[in-house]
Amino acid sequence: MSSPLFDQKELADKLINEHKLSLREYAFLIENRTQESSETLREAAVKVRRQIYGDEVYLRGLIEISSYCKNDCLYCGIRKSNRAAERYRLSEEEILSCCREGYALGYRTFVLQGGEDLWFTDERLIPLIEEIKKEFPDCAVTLSLGERSKASYEALFSAGADRYLLRHETADKAHYERLHPSSMSFENRMRCLEELKEIGYQVGCGFMVGSPYQTTETLAEDLKFVETFKPDMCGIGPFVPHRNTPFKDFPQGTAELCCFLLSVLRLISPSLLLPSTTALGTIDPNGREKGILAGANVVMPNLSPTEVRKKYELYDNKICTGEESAQCRDCLERRIRSIGYRVVTSRGDVKK
Ligand code: SAM
Ligand code: FES
Secondary structure, three states: OOOOOOOHHHHHHHHHHHOOOOHHHHHHHHHOOOHHHHHHHHHHHHHHHHHHHOOEEEEOEEEEEEOOOOOOOOOOOOOOOOOOOOOOEOOHHHHHHHHHHHHHOOOOEEEEEEOOOOOOOHHHHHHHHHHHHHHOOOOEEEEEOOOOOHHHHHHHHHOOOOEEEOOOEOOOHHHHHHHOOOOOOHHHHHHHHHHHHHHOOEEEEEEEEOOOOOOHHHHHHHHHHHHHHOOOEEEEEEOOOOOOOOOOOOOOOOHHHHHHHHHHHHHHOOOOEOEOOHHHHHHOOOHHHHHHHOOOOEEOOEOOOHHHHOOOOOOOOOOOOOOOHHHHHHHHHHHHHHOOOEEEOOOOOOOO
16 A cells, blocks of 8 residues: 555644645645544634634625626526526615615625626716715725726726625636636636736635536645635635536535635635635535634625525525525524624724
């Protein structure tokens, strides 16, 4: 029998102390994880998370502003080729009314997320962002509206947007090309992330866990990317198939691997803003609690009007589509409290 390449315990110690590993070491850490090594990393992740963020969990109010999308990502339920998808777009007044409701519920960050909808030009987004910042000067505005030009990112930043979430989806170009049509490019995705950072946004990247054709090696590249790009946020959640997409027959990701990677990400970047995602709560009824217990420190309850929630269906069986915003807020607060943490009313900026 050949002797193992690395020792799990030594790798865990190295990650805990140096916050980085080589690609081969990341791959080995993932491939050969055991219950014991996962637990070691989880405990270390929780310890550093507590040193920096204490028992605080940051809240973001997620407003899903449009289900129109010009893109055709093979995994996504609102891809343009899904003729069965119901399309909607919120008006400026509807978005502002979600913010008002959110503010009263204690949210101090609003995340405007949507498909790449050409209707949302800079001319429409700028006054909207300015209005939100005027009415709620103590709140952060996060955008998650996909790939745009540098000039557009600059204009939206000047209008007052504070943060931008754009998952890189995978740091492996060949893998990226298997998840997206040829009209989309890995280089453009990476260009956008670099430019967002240059402009001064707090930037979030991220990837799905268990996406089709993902391997231990592509995951190692994702970790290396986070280690070197140094984002402020990183959103990871399991891939969940959607019945009307080319990936409908692929298996969903697991909560176990997702939580393992949350711990590893916390150790790579101790101050990272790491959400425990709705997708994780979808595949496991206690997924969001498990994510926090693995080192995540952010939750993003849904603030979209209840009538449109089912239409923003990125994957099958998405949770929280029937609830009112206040119900989601209270539900999450209860869940977080039950595991010994507490949600806080603050902008929840990254601690540098
Ligand atoms: N259009 C923007 C963009 O591309 O960044 C934001 C919206 S997009 C729907 C938000 C994220 O949803 C994507 O970055 C992707 O990782 C995730 N997503 C899409 N389909 C998914 C699926 N089937 N399972 C899990 N996550 C999915
Ligand atoms: Fe929406 Fe629990 S978070 S109902």
